[in-house]
Amino acid sequence: MIDGILLGLTTVLTLYNLTLVLVGCAVGTIIGMLPGLGPISAIALMIPITYGFEPSSGMILLAGVYYGAIFGGSTSSILINAPGVAGTVATAFDGYAMAGQLGQPGRALATAAYASFAGGTLAALLLLLTAPFLADISLSFQSADYFLMMVLGLSLVSAFASEGEHLKALIMTFLGLALSTVGTDLTAGVQRFTFGRMDLIDGISFLLLAMGTFALSEALMMVLRRNKSEKAPTIPTSGLRLSKSDVNAIVPTITRSSILGFFVGVLPGAGATIASFLSYGFEKSLARDPTPKFGQGNIKGLAAPEAANNAACTGSFVPLLTLGIPGSGTTAILLGALIAYGIQPGPRLIVDEPQVFWSVIVSMYLGNLFLLALNLPLIPYLARLLLMPRSILIPLIMFFSMMGVYLVSFNTFDLYLIVLVAVSALVLRVLGFPMAPLLLGFILGGMLEDNLRRALTVSDGNWTFLIDRPITIVLLGIIILTLLSPVIRRLVSVATSR
Template structure:
């Protein structure tokens, strides 16, 4: 069967009565779960697997794909309204989404997130349809050195572009690296920094750290500033209408990061988290007004939201074409494929085209359903901000506790949640950025794994990293990123002197 015939069959599946029904069910469930802090697409898909027993495989998989990108689409809501990211991929959304909500622009922030997500997902679905086989071949050429260099670039870039002192940002990243080493070494089986505590053998879950550093720290701020009128300002969500100026400002980031996010999503192991951080850093670097980032910038919100949804769609390329999960969520989806008797990989397109093309075609329909659902519901969703302060604090704490406990059913993780909440408060007080910490924690384990794999292959020869043009390109950009704080400091100093002389 040729590509055109496969696409036609895919749209027949997606736009059949059953296809529309199960896509709608999937995105509704995904959006509802994505809104709740602590529950993400992995949990949603894992819960859905038993429900799909006995279903037609193509419709079951279409529904679970809808759950995936629906959860990604909806997870920005809690990040914008409560500064509480429930998934790693929405951490970057808090940087400018939450400040917009604090300024009484929650409605606009949610509308920007909805439109950017729709554009990113739709453009990526088009690329997925056109370039899936070719991009899968490109992704498989990336080995351990390329992944290590790419991840190092991501961490250095987000650290260098962080607000405030770059020294504090690098210390924050180092702390993230230190925390990720806790647990059993996956290669040698050696216990590392567990201090005899059995509960630390498996390491520390991302959710514990994210909710501690962001949500609990924010709760502390709400309690500390309980006498101010910020809630009254935040409760006024403002208009959800986007002006021509807003759309014009969003157009550039949406076009750029639809492509960047999709390409990063194609790389197995990269995923939406790396895409969102890299897009945020890239957009900040391109901006003529970088100081606006972190204070409610439209571009700062548009870039990661577009990239996250594009990367989520892009992660289906290695899954469908190679049978290799492109992210943690698609790893769970791979299990769902196997449970339903479908083997993803190079033969899927020819042996089961209705599944391959049906999933891709359903993404167009899913994105349309998501934008239709989310935009009209924004005024109702944003009413979360009108909740009285004591109740809001209680809800955030409940979400945090339930979200963390539901992952491992361990009371020890609740103590860790409190510990990282204290760390988050201290970091806020000392003006240490949390983003480098989180990104170093997320990527640290993968960086170590890829670095050690390459050293094993090369028999300990580090020079192998400098014989690859792709790696050298990434390392060159990394060095430039390292120089950014120095250049920025000198430019700021010179600019300040010039202004003083003209006064």
């Protein structure tokens, strides 16, 4: 492992890659801060730029963008109560109260910055300890295990969906799987669902789908929500500092929340949202007679979700780097980027591409450090971006999404396609269908089919491969339980209410 860390350090500690970490963090912060644009949009918008890069450099940049976008999202949650993504909703509870009602935006932003730094760094340490170990175990996995593990990942996403959305999440997963079959089938060489068009022979690009369902449809959502009153941000004028008593108050909170957040983040499908709400609830129940109350600007109520949120994002790298199975929309995009760089994700990543593996991990420490150093002094200036009127912002997002797609293929067909995707996504979102499961299903579709085919070939086309080894039986059992969990929960609540 020491070798690995050294390898990661030597890769990242070049002027070029350090600049990329810095650029990634800065650009990520700016994009993430814009209302409505979260890490998924930020990464999707940056991917076209990284196509010419070395895989490790590309991943270093994107990891920086990821952290930056999360941090930027917290900033807009705190200053204008507009969380860009579900993961920072809990941040807004006490963060916005502290900035608005208590009039301490500087203190709120500083708390968020230190809490996310500590959360990200602690989680990166845990990642360092667990990932190689897990990757080692997963080397012995067979196709059948992979197939079942991916099915489990996809089912967990729906199980962790919010109340009443389980079925919708599953339907979107299937839509994603269906879209992934468009294009040439690589084993048989047959075209599927291309309608005889050359443009679809390579299938739909994941980048197009990600931009269409997130960045572009989010811009259109802003148009639909137009009479929501826009809040003027409280922009801090003073420096961002914390008093000694503040620091003492949040250290234990941050430590607890980071550990909790990391392990929730490792679970596929759970991720940052659940981690932040869990840790918020946990701290709330631990605190006796807090002043100010939770929800009215309590510093622990802000530090807990921030630390957990960042730790969970780091934790979500564990299944991505060790199994090649993404557990969230954001890691699904990163997986797509890895594949685009020509890297085969999976347990062999650490053996075949140690440079990528270790440089991503090392760049996480540096990314968190840079974010802190970069943003503490700059936030008062960057926050002015929040003043950008939507009449300017929306056309800019439209332009960047369309250009991002065009620069990859130089084919105007893709431009028409992304408009179609964005409009369809808009309709689905208005009807309450979540988009992240679609992306996850789309990215996993190809691998799912591949592993199913291999498993079936090994067992002579016999579906008994699902139950012929202990590990597959256990996985199958968990999948069935996961899929039935909403039903079970409903039954239990009906039974107890009687």
